[in-house]
Amino acid sequence: MSLENEDIRFMLVVGIAAMLLLFISLLLIFIFTQRKRLQYQQSLRDLQDRQQRQLIEAAVRSEETERHRIAEELHDEVGALLSSTKLYIYSIKNKHTEDDDKGLYRKCTSLLDEAIIKVRGISHNLHSSILQEFGLNEAIKHFALKISNGTHLELSTNLDYSYVTQESTNDINIYRIIQELVNNTLKHAQANKICIRSKYENNLLIFSILHNGKGITQHDFESLRYNKEGLGLKNIQNRIILLKGELNYSQDSAGFKIDLTVPRN
Amino acid sequence: MPKIIQLLLDWSEVWAVCIPAAILLTKKQPAVLKPVVFYVWTALAINILIDLTWKLRNVIPAEYNSNNYLYNLHSVIRFFLFSVFFIGLKQPFLVRFKKLLPFLYLVFLVVNFAFSEDFFNYWAFSSRLLSVEAICLLFYVLQYYLYKITESVETYSFKADFWIVTGLGIYVTINFFIFLLYNDLEVRMQNFAVTLWNVHNITYIVFNIFLAKGFYESRK
Numbered sequence: 001m002s003l004e005n006e007d008i009r010f011m012l013v014v015g016i017a018a019m020l021l022l023f024i025s026l027l028l029i030f031i032f033t034q035r036k037r038l039q040y041q042q043s044l045r046d047l048q049d050r051q052q053r054q055l056i057e058a059a060v061r062s063e064e065t066e067r068h069r070i071a072e073e074l075h076d077e078v079g080a081l082l083s084s085t086k087l088y089i090y091s092i093k094n095k096h097t098e099d100d101d102k103g104l105y106r107k108c109t110s111l112l113d114e115a116i117i118k119v120r121g122i123s124h125n126l127h128s129s130i131l132q133e134f135g136l137n138e139a140i141k142h143f144a145l146k147i148s149n150g151t152h153l154e155l156s157t158n159l160d161y162s163y164v165t166q167e168s169t170n171d172i173n174i175y176r177i178i179q180e181l182v183n184n185t186l187k188h189a190q191a192n193k194i195c196i197r198s199k200y201e202n203n204l205l206i207f208s209i210l211h212n213g214k215g216i217t218q219h220d221f222e223s224l225r226y227n228k229e230g231l232g233l234k235n236i237q238n239r240i241i242l243l244k245g246e247l248n249y250s251q252d253s254a255g256f257k258i259d260l261t262v263p264r265n
Numbered sequence: 266m267p268k269i270i271q272l273l274l275d276w277s278e279v280w281a282v283c284i285p286a287a288i289l290l291t292k293k294q295p296a297v298l299k300p301v302v303f304y305v306w307t308a309l310a311i312n313i314l315i316d317l318t319w320k321l322r323n324v325i326p327a328e329y330n331s332n333n334y335l336y337n338l339h340s341v342i343r344f345f346l347f348s349v350f351f352i353g354l355k356q357p358f359l360v361r362f363k364k365l366l367p368f369l370y371l372v373f374l375v376v377n378f379a380f381s382e383d384f385f386n387y388w389a390f391s392s393r394l395l396s397v398e399a400i401c402l403l404f405y406v407l408q409y410y411l412y413k414i415t416e417s418v419e420t421y422s423f424k425a426d427f428w429i430v431t432g433l434g435i436y437v438t439i440n441f442f443i444f445l446l447y448n449d450l451e452v453r454m455q456n457f458a459v460t461l462w463n464v465h466n467i468t469y470i471v472f473n474i475f476l477a478k479g480f481y482e483s484r485k
Contacts, residue, residue, distance in 0.1 A: 005453050008446055012461075015442035023406075023438040027431065030410045034423065 056238045063235075064128075064172060071126035074119050082116045121146065125179075128172050135165035137198070139175050144196060147182065154193045155182070163200035163264070173239040174207070174262060177247075180232050181209055181258055189213030189256065200264070207260040215256025218249045275319075277466040278312040285476035294483055300350040301429055304343060305476065311339045336390035344370060344398045347433065351405040354426060358412035363405065370401055389451055395444035399437040406434040425483035432475020439468045 089109055124130070125146075131139035137159045148155035165171045178196065185191050191213025199206045216224070225233045240247055245262035273280075285305050294302050318325065318332040348367045374394075378384045382391050409430045443465055450458040 008449060008453065009457070012442050012446050012450075015445075016439055019403075019438045019441055023434055026407060026410050027434070030414055033414050 053242065056242055060173065060238060060242060067126040068128075071123045074126070075123040079116065079119050079123065082112060082119060086112050086116065128168070128175065131165070131171060131175050132168050136171040136175060137161055137163065139171075140178055140196060140198075143175075143179060143182075147186070152192060153186070155196070156194070157196045159196070159198045160200045163198065163205055166264075170243060170262075170264075173243055174205070174260070177236050177239050177260060178207060178209070180236050181260070184232060185209065185211050185213060185215070185258075189215050191215075193255075203264055205262045205264045207262075209258040209260075210255060212255045215251065215258075216249055217251055221247070221249045274463050274466045276316055277470050279309070279316050281466075281470040281473040282309040282312055284473050285480055288477050288480040292480070292483075294480060295425075297353050298350070298425060298429070298480070298483055300346040300353065301476065301479070304346040304350075307342055307346070308339065311335055311342070315339070331387045333387065333390040334385045337384055337394055340390075340395045340398045341374065344401060347402055347405065350429070351409065354409070356409065356412045358415075359408050363408070366401055366404070370397070373397060389448050392444055392446070392448035395447075396441055399441040399444055402433060402437045403441065406430055406437065410434075423482075425479040428475050428479035428482055432472045432479070435475070436468050436472035440465055 086109070089105075089112065092105070125143075128139065130142050140159060141157050144155045144157050147153065182194060182196070185194060189211060191211035193212045195208075195210045197208045197210070199208075221233070225237050236247065240260075243262045245260060248259040248261070250257045250259070282305060286309055289302055289305060315332040315335045318330060318335065322330040345367060348363075348370075352363055377391070377393060382393065384391070409426075413427075443461055447458060447461070450461065
């Protein structure tokens with residue numbers, strides 16, 4: 001009888017152990033295959049991200065090259081042509097002294113001067129020479145000055161000079177984003193007061209654009225960035241992906257605010 | 266101290282079910298988990314009755330103070346509700362057999378209790394019933410994992426159903442042999458049988474923790 005009891009006890013222990021072994025083995029196989037699958041998915045996602053980044057990088061680089069080419073052609077070709085035209089017109093001055101033509105002459109030279117300034121402005125805008133020579137802060141300050149010069153727009157800057165440009169390629173992207181955001185604010189929000197602020201701490205460069213116009217919220221931005229016609233926002237989005245940054249739109253009693261956060265190492 | 270632990274284990278069939286029930290009170294569960302939700306509430310009611318019957322056995326009239334039929338009832342309800350749950354997962358694997366299994370179990374129930382055993386046996390619950398239930402549920406659990414292992418769809422699998430199935434798997438794996446030999450053990454080694462029931466209670470706590478985890482995960 002006692003032996004039988006021992007047999008039952010033994011059978012029970014062996015039975016439970018065998019069942020547990022079977023179950024645990026299957027569970028481990030399951031967990032192992034799931035992990036493998038997740039790793040595979042992750043590597044696939046990484047590959048897709050890398051490819052996307054490479055594509056965006058190529059697109060941004062070609063856009064930048066094209067900007068430089070147009071800027072140089074405007075400056076060297078069109079600018080030179082306008083300057084020589086101006087010289088010729090000045091030489092005409094001595095030959096035409098009649099009063100009727102004086103007005104036309106003055107109008108012509110003033111328009112020509114304006115054209116030369118505009119071409120220079122566009123050329124500098126497209127070219128990132130200031131950024132490459134003097135850094136991001138100077139480039140933004142110069143851009144702000146140029147935009148507000150001769151207009152009713154009040155564009156102020158309050159930049160953190162503890163940030164020093166180390167690699168201009170990434171800073172060009174930040175500069176272009178700021179440019180596009182300010183241009184958008186002027187074009188769509190009709191703001192007359194804009195302030196560009198920056199803060200650099202914990203390897204994070206944060207730009208804030210505050211304005212008093214009719215801005216957009218984060219929700220509006222999320223829907224607009226997938227709009228096929230919104231090329232500017234798409235460019236911003238691409239550059240943000242490259243910079244691994246974040247863009248946040250918000251609103252408070254003081255007005256609208258756009259925060260651009262970029263990690264800088 | 267051992268008395269407190271024993272008291273906790275004695276009442277574990279009630280308080281353990283309260284863990285997933287508490288999660289259920291805070292959030293509605295998706296339709297696919299409804300059979301499990303229903304199981305939790307039913308199990309809570311049956312287990313309260315089981316423990317009260319046992320604790321008040323000296324007060325209740327003799328013909329009603331056995332709780333063994335409630336264990337049988339719990340087993341039948343658990344099997345059918347989890348069958349519905351597994352079929353409801355709509356895994357395209359052994360579909361016909363999964364749908365057929367509840368009917369086979371029903372045939373077994375009728376045949377077993379019509380010709381062999383008494384559902385309302387005063388002295389013992391049906392070892393055969395509970396072990397057949399455990400092996401059938403184990404089949405469902407194993408086919409779930411086998412399907413998931415061979416599944417070609419690239420999805421994250423550690424969802425609510427995974428936790429519920431794993432909890433059930435642990436419970437039925439350990440308890441299959443306990444259920445199978447329990448009637449014999451009660452006759453031959455009563456003290457050992459009582460101690461062994463603590464193992465059942467511990468696995469039941471684990472099962473309920475996994476159910477709670479499953480209900481919690483379904484919110485994500």
